[in-house]
Amino acid sequence: MIRIIIQYSVLKTLIIVFVLLVLSNQNNDMLYGNETGKNLNETSEDAINIIFTGEENGYLEPCGCSEKELGGLSKRHSLINLLREKDANWILLSLGDIPGKVGRQDEIKMETALKALGRMGYAAHNIGEKDISMGLDLLGYLSQISSVDFVSSNIVNPGPQILRIKPYIVKEIKIKGATRKVGILGIVSPELIDNGYQKIEVVDPIESLEPLISKLIDKTDLLILLSHAEIGDSIKIAENYPEFDLIISGHGIDEPGLHIAKVKDTYVIPVGEKGKYLGTITMQPEFSRTDEDRPSTNSNLPSVEIISLDERFGDSTEIKMLLKIYQQRLRDEELLTQVFKTELPSNLSFIGNDDCAACHNKIFKHWKETGHASAYETLVKAEHEYDPECIECHVIGLNYFTGFETIESTPELKGVGCESCHGPGSAHKETQSKDYGKIDAVDCTTCHENEHSPSFEFNEYWQQIIHPLEEK
Ligand code: HEC
Ligand code: HEC
Ligand code: HEC
Ligand code: HEC
Structure with a gap:
């Protein structure tokens, strides 16, 4: 089995660097490019590389009101392009919650952001409670037109012709000539859903995950859960299902680097809010789950990095153009x-x-x-x-x-x-x-x-x- 073992020392350094970065807002080079900029400098072709983001909460770009603002889809794209220069093998995952509130502006936002995720090459968008609050009509429409797969393992699908949504996806990655399979599941905590308002039924994730894990465990080399839930609930899932190698979690956490948790061999890692950070995970899976001679302890040492999207990253012209069209639509629809x-x-x-x-x-x-x-x-x-x-x-x-x-x-x-x-x-x-x-x-x-x-x-x-x- 491929396990995610994050070297504690690496992790600690990253977190400390992260704290320093937040506190001092100086020495920015440390995280990106120099000492701990592992992913950017050392990414190799024999690794599974994952990028995770989410919980945009309506925040597509910084407003420019002050100089200290992080994030934005356009900087995110530039960073992803940089990462891709090193390796094409990135799997991009979105935890969910693109809109901030209900209303026409956020409907246009959601369409814009999903288009951007599509251009960046995201594999999956998990559905969060704010996505659901936009209503079945919009979600259904977007699920039909988006090039990004909508994933949810615990939403009762009202019918694929309405909501094109998958309980899981399996991505295949070629590593040193061998194929490795990564299973990606997603849940949204029922506690976050405003009951009775939406026509979408959300069931207990612990129950809905079990049959899917049984089905996938022997067919994949790595299992990842996108868990749109309070971090405590994500940890509970990790305790119930050690089969998950990695749980990407969210909710109410501003600075993700400070809240990485380990439950036995499963890492639970938050994404942070408003897309201010981009997380990467790199793993070198030498053995497949099905290999006879795989060792009982795993020597693969994946590394996690939380990169703050600051002024080191320029704006992607492609995404800038999408955001320009977004502004044009606000104008055309006279939202003012x-x-x-x-x-x-x-x-x-x-x-x-x-x-x-x-x-x-x-x-x-x-x-x-x-x-x-x-x-x-x-x-x-x-x-x-x-x-x-x-x-x-x-x-x-x-x-x-x-x-x-x-x-x-x-x-x-x-x-x-x-x-x-x-x-x-x-x-x-x-x-x-x-x-x-x-x-x-x-x-x-x-x-x-x-x-x-x-x-x-x-x-x-x-x-x-x-x-x-x-x-x-
Ligand atoms: C909650 C109120 C608020 C909202 C909403 C807001 N701004 Fe501002 N904006 C401010 C304040 C306050 C300042 C001055 C900040 C300071 O100097 O500390 C400012 C400053 C700016 C500046 C810098 C002006 C200068 O000359 O330095 C720009 C540019 C700007 N805003 C653009 C925007 C854009 C674009 C949006 C929407 C995406 C936006 N603002 C939304 C309150 C707001
Ligand atoms: C950014 C907020 C702000 C704006 C904009 C602003 N004021 Fe004021 N104004 C204040 C504050 C704060 C005070 C002082 C109140 C105090 O000391 O109790 C004040 C005081 C005053 C006073 C009382 C006399 C004084 O100087 O203390 C008058 C008259 C006044 N403002 C008129 C205006 C007029 C006319 C404008 C527009 C041309 C204006 N203000 C724009 C914040 C503002
Ligand atoms: C209605 C929103 C609003 C309120 C209320 C407000 N500001 Fe501002 N303030 C802004 C915005 C927006 C800017 C940026 C303006 C720009 O440069 O475009 C700004 C800029 C400033 C600046 C920089 C001004 C400059 O000339 O560059 C100062 C100083 C400031 N505000 C002080 C205050 C103080 C003090 C108060 C309360 C007494 C106040 N503001 C109330 C919105 C507000
Ligand atoms: C027709 C003349 C007139 C107009 C128009 C007017 N003011 Fe005044 N304002 C006065 C006078 C007179 C006072 C009282 C001054 C005093 O007694 O010290 C006053 C007092 C004030 C005060 C309170 C000052 C204090 O002592 O605390 C503020 C604030 C103020 N005006 C702001 C405004 C603003 C803002 C506008 C526009 C929306 C405005 N005024 C329009 C004549 C005017």
């Missing part, structure tokens, strides 16, 4: 006009910066020179000005009635304006009340939150844009 809006309290409305300028001219002139005033133009430059997910923080009041709708209908509300911070000003314009627009540091963090503004610190930031004193 379909944003869910909330009522403002007591008939207030947004009036735009020009009205404020009449009475607070000095503040207005100063504001004009800040980045807030040109936040919309930033999106135009980035070609994301039709993307509701970006517009939200780069204009006034997108999520409210009377707030920003489109650049044609509400040009006066573009940018982070006075009312983005002080609130709707219609009543104040009449009353000129001193009570209007009291704000504090917390109000900044609706936009300057950790993801988009990791260095935010109120005093330091406010000093950069503090209003000049108004003449009375």
